[in-house]
Amino acid sequence: MKAIVTPQWLQDSVKSGRLLPYGSYVAIRDLEDETSRNQDTSSGSSFYSRSGAERESSWQTEQDELIDATEVELLLHNAKYSCLRPSPLVCPNQSLVKEIDIIRRGRNIEGEERSMLSYSRAISLTPHVITEHNIQDLRKLPFLGEKILSMIEEFLKTGRITEAQKMLADPRFQSLSAFTTIHGIGPHTARRLYDLGLRTLEELERYYEVKPGVSDEETMSLLDAAASANTEAAVEQSINIGLALRHDLSQTIPREEVEEINRTIMRELSHIQKGCKSVIAGGYRRGKPQSNDVDIVITHTDWNLGSQKVKGLCKKLVQRLHEQGFVTHVMHLSGFHKHNALRTHHWDSLEKALTVFVWRHDSSRRRVHRRVDLIFAAPEVFWTAVVGWTGSTMFERDLRLWAKQQKGMKFDSSGISRRHDSKLYHPRTERDVFKVLGLVYIHPTLRNADA
């Protein structure tokens, strides 16, 4: 039997550190009505005016606002893979998680991948309450190393981890951290810039000859160079844009604005192609009140013809958004070659554009530039794309690992395939994605396996 409960059940359970009896949380109101109102507000308006017949064959609906408590009970709190565990947005150990995350960031910017991963893993493993009394339970987890365990112990005793505090005070850590906040600057580039003697973002601005707030809008030249995306010049360009707009781009985006951006983009899209729909993925979908950028996954509602209809749409949409004054820059555009055989740079082979969005002058709001990622997927891979772009990063990593190590399958945003015979799966719902991978469904708000 299913027990459909309100999100409050989850919040209260998290607060008390255990799953509560769900009796008083059951969503007893007219479910049909409730779910259609609560349904992904991210869908384009055309999506709402579906006819009864369309509703019948609704591979596109995903009523994921309410939570099935019986399902949550099936999740394993101590599992190795985070795609088997419930990870709420805010966990009772949030201050411990933040402290470990400082060390994780330190490892990341120094390029110490393996070490960084074990801190990521430790972070994803701490949603349940850890106290001095149950630290013995933690010690039983074979995948938490001695070093991290002693850090947790130190934190429980003193409320601090010495290594994290040292790191925060380290000027090199401070410079590299600041550099990697700029879009296009990864740990490697950050270290290269540091080695050139650069220390602050102001120095970076001078080095790149960028004026804050001003960026030459050569954006569409990038569009034409689409095939060469990820060339050095393109990366350089995106660093320039990221630096020039850094004061805007460092401001987080509230949920209402995320939704409004999605509505606006879907309205513009409907002028090019009718019948498309979207889901806002990323942190927004995991319930974050503020987002650093907006991730919109788009497809066509026609299961059979949709694949044809979304082809080439990404570029057309970006062009239109630019003409209409909504998109000022394109930092990256990819997926226009049929297949990326080597799959070295990209995570998937979907058409996508990483853009800078801004409200037009005639709009009453202040013009803050926002990062918006647009991802186009054929209907057959729409839900894998949504799962792939919902995150969190650790959740995604473990999803790929789980598929490979436990199921002999390959998962990425552009599809699920079986390794031995390359059979492709075409899930019709998000639940199907989990089913194909042999996983209990995990509600998006329980996929917050990162700090």
Ligand code: 8DG
């Ligand atoms: P926020 O910082 O934006 O608020 O949080 P987020 O939404 O969790 O972070 P994100 O950086 O926007 O990443 C969202 C998810 O998208 C993340 O789980 C990983 C995934 N993702 C990328 N880049 C790519 C990519 O190129 N391909 C695919 N398939 N997934 C990607 O970040």
Ligand code: CA
């Ligand atoms: Ca995001």
Ligand code: CA
């Ligand atoms: Ca993003």
